[in-house]
Amino acid sequence: MTTIDEAMWHDDVRRETPVEVTPERWKSIDRRLRILLPISLTVSVGYLLWLLLPQRVGNPYLFGLLITAQLFNFVQGLGFMWTCWPRRARPPWPELVGPPPDVDVFIPVYNEPLDVVGPVVAAAGAIRGGVVNVFLLDDAGRPELADLAEEWGARYVHRGDNTNAKAGNLNHALALAEAPFVAIFDCDHMPDPRFLEATLGAMEDPDVAVVQTPQHYSNARSGRIPAAAASQQDLFFGAIGRGKDTLGAMICCGTNFLVRRDALDDVGGFPVEGMIEDVELSIKLQAAQWKIVYLNQVLARGLGPEDMAAYVSQQLRWARGCVYAIGLVIRGDIPWRIRLQYLHSCLFFLSGWTILFYLSLPVIFVFTGAEPINGSTSSQMLLYFAPYYAISLIVVAVAGGGSYTFEAYCLYIANFWLQIAATIYALTGAKMIWVVTAKQSSQRREPGSVAPALVTLGVLAVTMLVAIAHGVTLSVANNLAFLVMYAVVILIGVWPALVRAPAPTGSRPETPVMASELEEW
Amino acid sequence: MVSMVVGAAVRFDIPRGLWLDEAISVSVARMPYGAMIHRLATADNHPPLYFTALWGSIRLVGQSEVALRVPSILFGMLLIPLVYLLGKEAYDRKTGAVAAIFVSVAPFAVWYSQEVRPYELLMVFGVLALWAQLRILRRGGWYPWVVFSVAVVAMVGTQYFGVWQLAVQELVFVGAIVLRWRRHQRPGALLRGWVSSTVPVALALVPLALLMKQQYSADQATGQAFGGAASVGINTGSHSIYSVITNFGYSIIGFHSTSVMSEVNSFWPLAMLGALALLGRRSKPVTYLLVAMVAVPVTLMFVLAGFKGSLGDVRYLSTTVPVLLLLMARAGTVLATSRRALNVVVVGVVAVMAVGLFDQQFSSSNPRRYNFREALARVNSHARPGDIILYDPVDDELNTVVDYYSPHVRSAPLSPGSSVKAGHTVFVVASPTLMNTSDRSTLYSGLSHLGEHGHRIEHWVFPNVEVWVYR
Numbered sequence: 001m002t003t004i005d006e007a008m009w010h011d012d013v014r015r016e017t018p019v020e021v022t023p024e025r026w027k028s029i030d031r032r033l034r035i036l037l038p039i040s041l042t043v044s045v046g047y048l049l050w051l052l053l054p055q056r057v058g059n060p061y062l063f064g065l066l067i068t069a070q071l072f073n074f075v076q077g078l079g080f081m082w083t084c085w086p087r088r089a090r091p092p093w094p095e096l097v098g099p100p101p102d103v104d105v106f107i108p109v110y111n112e113p114l115d116v117v118g119p120v121v122a123a124a125g126a127i128r129g130g131v132v133n134v135f136l137l138d139d140a141g142r143p144e145l146a147d148l149a150e151e152w153g154a155r156y157v158h159r160g161d162n163t164n165a166k167a168g169n170l171n172h173a174l175a176l177a178e179a180p181f182v183a184i185f186d187c188d189h190m191p192d193p194r195f196l197e198a199t200l201g202a203m204e205d206p207d208v209a210v211v212q213t214p215q216h217y218s219n220a221r222s223g224r225i226p227a228a229a230a231s232q233q234d235l236f237f238g239a240i241g242r243g244k245d246t247l248g249a250m251i252c253c254g255t256n257f258l259v260r261r262d263a264l265d266d267v268g269g270f271p272v273e274g275m276i277e278d279v280e281l282s283i284k285l286q287a288a289q290w291k292i293v294y295l296n297q298v299l300a301r302g303l304g305p306e307d308m309a310a311y312v313s314q315q316l317r318w319a320r321g322c323v324y325a326i327g328l329v330i331r332g333d334i335p336w337r338i339r340l341q342y343l344h345s346c347l348f349f350l351s352g353w354t355i356l357f358y359l360s361l362p363v364i365f366v367f368t369g370a371e372p373i374n375g376s377t378s379s380q381m382l383l384y385f386a387p388y389y390a391i392s393l394i395v396v397a398v399a400g401g402g403s404y405t406f407e408a409y410c411l412y413i414a415n416f417w418l419q420i421a422a423t424i425y426a427l428t429g430a431k432m433i434w435v436v437t438a439k440q441s442s443q444r445r446e447p448g449s450v451a452p453a454l455v456t457l458g459v460l461a462v463t464m465l466v467a468i469a470h471g472v473t474l475s476v477a478n479n480l481a482f483l484v485m486y487a488v489v490i491l492i493g494v495w496p497a498l499v500r501a502p503a504p505t506g507s508r509p510e511t512p513v514m515a516s517e518l519e520e521w
Numbered sequence: 522m523v524s525m526v527v528g529a530a531v532r533f534d535i536p537r538g539l540w541l542d543e544a545i546s547v548s549v550a551r552m553p554y555g556a557m558i559h560r561l562a563t564a565d566n567h568p569p570l571y572f573t574a575l576w577g578s579i580r581l582v583g584q585s586e587v588a589l590r591v592p593s594i595l596f597g598m599l600l601i602p603l604v605y606l607l608g609k610e611a612y613d614r615k616t617g618a619v620a621a622i623f624v625s626v627a628p629f630a631v632w633y634s635q636e637v638r639p640y641e642l643l644m645v646f647g648v649l650a651l652w653a654q655l656r657i658l659r660r661g662g663w664y665p666w667v668v669f670s671v672a673v674v675a676m677v678g679t680q681y682f683g684v685w686q687l688a689v690q691e692l693v694f695v696g697a698i699v700l701r702w703r704r705h706q707r708p709g710a711l712l713r714g715w716v717s718s719t720v721p722v723a724l725a726l727v728p729l730a731l732l733m734k735q736q737y738s739a740d741q742a743t744g745q746a747f748g749g750a751a752s753v754g755i756n757t758g759s760h761s762i763y764s765v766i767t768n769f770g771y772s773i774i775g776f777h778s779t780s781v782m783s784e785v786n787s788f789w790p791l792a793m794l795g796a797l798a799l800l801g802r803r804s805k806p807v808t809y810l811l812v813a814m815v816a817v818p819v820t821l822m823f824v825l826a827g828f829k830g831s832l833g834d835v836r837y838l839s840t841t842v843p844v845l846l847l848l849m850a851r852a853g854t855v856l857a858t859s860r861r862a863l864n865v866v867v868v869g870v871v872a873v874m875a876v877g878l879f880d881q882q883f884s885s886s887n888p889r890r891y892n893f894r895e896a897l898a899r900v901n902s903h904a905r906p907g908d909i910i911l912y913d914p915v916d917d918e919l920n921t922v923v924d925y926y927s928p929h930v931r932s933a934p935l936s937p938g939s940s941v942k943a944g945h946t947v948f949v950v951a952s953p954t955l956m957n958t959s960d961r962s963t964l965y966s967g968l969s970h971l972g973e974h975g976h977r978i979e980h981w982v983f984p985n986v987e988v989w990v991y992r
Contacts (some may be wrong), residue, residue: 382763383762404800406799409797
């Protein structure tokens, strides 16, 4: 059994946490962004204008699709720039006045291992700054969890059925809880004792419904998948989270947040209609004119997906939920600024379609000779495309404070098919079973989890061979280079699924290190 | 040490003869020193340092083909340890060593190590100035200031375009002083050193500026326009992004035929992959400095090339090439996560460069290879007393080349009225790739005139050189 000492926070989180950027570093990032973002906007518009000229049209169908994809990417880029544009940070909220309030801490559990849940329950009981009542919400009815709750003085709750999954579990607990504030932690996110001290002050503003804090994966060292997943999270909870906060458009992210009970009651508890209750809750709260604020301070140490199956399951759930939420955002009665921000976030999960299209272009060329851009003008393309591409990468690197890694990018690209599957699920209304993200590595090779990416790799490889067999002209060489680039990116992305996953969290096998520890270039 | 040995071996193996630009250097350096400076001031557009070195070298070691190349070869070999030192100062020993290995076989560095032109010296002084600047910024002290001051004056004294790097370096010093002042880090020593360096550097550059003004006036008077450089085969002077990529290709894999370079250019998407691979790597300030040393001169020359296409040539950006190779070495050392991976990267890059070097040095399709040596050797083997070589272009430079390789055969410029004397052979040696359309039509009318008075009995074709034989 985990001891309280083991469960407690230790001091090296800052070293492990690129997301938690110091104010001085933010200032430095902001200075650079003030220069980079206008350049990026100018260069992006220049490229797009060049592309939109009628003489660029090659194959009209491919050209139409290319324009659609590029416009989608442009709008996404514009949204990113808007989000990250340096603005005056919200002033720190006041100290909490008066006696410490009652706070109910909810830890929903389904089938997670006891040694993952134990430290979280222990840490929840040690949170300072409020009168804490810990609820262990067991949706599987495991007696050992009841023992665990008893051991740490938590209240064990089991509702008898699993209706509406996590949202249903939380709503069931709300009926039993009475405190004016509720803190929610997934059972693999160990709270910091300072969680309430840091967040309760925001509740002095009676309009604040949610104080969201980062999802930090403390197991980022334990394998390539958690390292890459952590890097993806760090970009969201770093530059994007900070930007959304200054725009008043933060999203509740499902764990590591404090919520006002009145606000929850006002919107009827956690939404149960869709796949991701947190985004839907955010929409409802914003519609009811509640505020969601973000504190860019790591106050919980979580476990990211440790193998590919877990990552795929998590991303598919998020993608499906966000695609489903697009309609809710459009229909929601929320201010335009927030609506656009939420749309920007949800639409990101459609970008898999653009990746599929870009991957297809060299394949289509090799087999049919069709190109979206008129060959006679494509020689000028690089003059416009290269600066656009370079400045976009630089903006992501600078805005993210260097937290977004190549491996994270490769993992994202290799799993483009998840977003396509999510869209199909959303359009067809197919029921998707709620699958909790596995908390421990299966330590097996998992080619099945990345089968669509492997098929894509196979298609790319065959196309390369066909291209070489046809004879390498200049156009073929160019498309061959694109094929090689895509293949390398996808191969790096799926690689963790093709090798035996490393030992579970705790040990430090293999190579992965945090972005902040990579050797400086 | 291995890099030095390999570097020396490939630099002393010189498979090509002199071409026209080299002939200019030779004819200038053969003059008495005062006449040479006068000639540079009135009929050239280069500063005098390299020619002074060549002038001394000719008098010390003679005028054989290898002897003429001695200054470039020596500086080419010196570049290898200097790049190591720069890499070590900028990053670490490992990066320095990898960069030195790259430089030892880098086709561009090898090419100009063998050319009787100033570009290898430009690279050496550029690297030295950079090394000194890093040393100053990191450790201070007086002697790096001396090295820096001497190196930058020598750099501009070798090639005026060295001024781009000098400008960037001076801006970096100013920026560093302002930054230290704002951070309350006592910028006094840096400021004093900078002033103590800038004043003598500026004074030393005054005579160069006056010389340049004189050259510019002379060029304007002759209607050449300043910087009238000879075209060198492939038209990199075209003002497009592909000319930048072609020049980038030249600087990494050397000079190759247009078709090879076009194919290499088509693989530009792989550069996207390289850029992606750097995601998540925080850059050191020194990397920004090195990138600026490449990006600023390239951008400025790209703009200038918009006005005068011949300036869009990588040789005028020689200072950027060792820096580029160092940045490549750095990318390799940070991206390779193990020693084995680094070895694979180094071997891979060296293999690519070695293939490039071989093709550059020995392929007849290299557009910068002008094989006057072989052409004139064949002429020599066929020429009898009374025969004559007519050359075109009719410049002094080709005259120098012809005199150098065929000193015992009479020679004269080809003219429209040139004719064939009975019983004698006329060898017309020309390089059509060096000519514009009008010059080419003059050549062909001269040839047809010769054809009217004699019979064309042979036509020999060499890389960028042709010989027509009439009797």
